[in-house]
Amino acid sequence: MNTEIGRRQMLKGLATIAAAATATGATTARAQTAPSATLPAGNPGWHGFRMGDIDALVLxxxxxxxxxxxxVLQGQPEDVIRETLRNNHLxxxxxxxxxxxxLIRSGDRLALFDTGTGGAPAFGDDPGKLMSNLAQLGIDGASVTDVVLTHAHPDHVWGLxxxxxxxxxxxxxxxLHEAEHGFFTDPQNDSHPLLGPxxxxxxxxxxxxxxxxxxxRDGDEVLPGVHAIAAFGHTPGHSCFRLTSGDKSLLLAGDLAHHHVLFTRYPGIKFGFDxxxxxxxxxxxxxxxxLEAERMAFLAYHFPFPGVGHLDRFGDGYQWVxxxxxxxx
Incomplete structure (x- = not known):
């Protein structure tokens, strides 16, 4: 992250806190009798980082x-799933x-990996925030040069x-991977027992x-420094991507694992929509x-925002750091 930007943001934050403290001191008597205002809930929208020469944002x-x-999970007994969640304060x-x-900017390319739900009512009111978060950053969707899809499930392509x-x-x-394109554009799969609807x-x-x-296809360089890695099974052409810049690498993991605790602690667990x-x-x-052998960072689509971390061995499985x-x- 840019040091100068970080310092400016910190100073701005300190100035805001100081101003708020001054205002609070000027209205102490009134505040003692007035009901407390409700603070806004957290609303993470984006997080920026840098990998080699690549500027990146997670939205x-x-x-x-x-x-x-x-x-929705199989492969572990119900009591094990619930106990594991409770033990992790979930x-x-x-x-x-x-x-x-x-979202990455590399050279003259502005590339987005997956597109979210598109605000489809089927997912409720909480998802569908991608376009508004882009707009708040002043990024026009028309400026995106590439959309790279890990797979074609609704929560990844409906935002097109x-x-x-x-x-x-x-x-x-x-x-899009060849097998994924063939599967999701074939009308015969409208009767698929899992994905038909x-x-x-x-x-x-x-x-x-x-x-x-x-x-x-598997192994192709989709964009400069971005290579496709087969991770089939969640869908017929589900793919991860290895992003490389100089001696730095990051795995864009898509839906390789859905939950940061259950899928790392029990890598053999299965998701109902595989x-x-x-x-x-x-x-x-x-x-x-x-990931563990190379100590490589990875970004998981469904892990707690912003989803970037590492894997360490933990017993028979792993833990996400x-x-x-x-x-x-």
């Missing part, structure tokens, strides 16, 4: 409620996942357009950008081993 699309974790009855969208069908990123090349809208989103789609759960466990096992908010990788 939140908002939280995604999953309900009872034992209804709600054992309701699981909520974050949505962390990566707004609710009225307007393209959110009208000038962007859209990059979502398939028509996913297909509509992809058809709307058909003339701008670039197909990639098209091939066993294959997904194999993908996760392989890439977790790589969140990165600090002022890291340069």
């Amino acid at each position: 939140s699309d908002g939280p995604l409620a999953q309900g009872d974790p034992t209804k 709600d054992d009855q309701n699981m909520t996942l974050d949505q962390n969208v990566l 357009s707004s609710e009225d069908g307007t393209a959110n990123f009208p000038n962007a090349q859209v990059h 979502f398939m028509p809208t996913c297909r509509t989103e992809l058809e709307a950008v058909a003339d701008r789609i670039t197909i990639f 098209t091939d759960p066993d294959q997904m466990v194999q993908s996760r096992t392989k890439l977790f081993e790589m 969140a990165a600090g908010l002022d890291n340069t990788f």
Whole structure:
């Protein structure tokens, strides 16, 4: 993070605190009799960091409620899931996942990785914040040159357009794995037992950008310094991406793991929306081993905002160590 920017932000913050303290001192008597104002709830919108020569931002699309974790996770007994959550000070009855969208500027490219839910009512009022967070930063969707998709689930592709069908990123090349494109554009999969209800809208989103789609395969350099890594199983073409700048690397992990505790402590756990759960466990096992061996930072789409951290061994599994908010990788 830029030191000068950090110092200016700190001084601005100190000035704000000082001004607030002065105002508070001037109104002490009134404050003693007036009811306390309610402070606003936290609203993380973006977090910037730097990796080598790449400037990066993680933007939140908002939280995604999953309900009872034992209804969407398999591979561990119900009592183990609930106890593990409680032991980590988490709600054992309701699981909520974050949505962390990566934006990078590298050379003349402004690339977005996944697009969030697009504010679709099916996900409730909390998700769908990506475009407003971009707007608050003064970033026009039309300036995005590339949208790189880890996969085509609704919470990753429905943000390609707004609710009225307007393209959110009208000038962007859209990059998607060959197998993923074939699966999600095939009308025969509308009857898929897991994804059938979502398939028509996913297909509509992809058809709307058909003339701008670039197909990639495992190992391809999708953008300069961005290589695709197969992580199949969650969907037929689910992909991670290794971002490299100089001697620095970061894995954009997509949905390799959905929960920062349960999926790291128990890498063999399975998610209810995996098209091939066993294959997904194999993908996760392989890439977790790589992350731990190389001590590589990674960004997980659904981990607590901003989703950047490392893996350390913990018993038979791992533990996620969140990165600090002022890291340069």
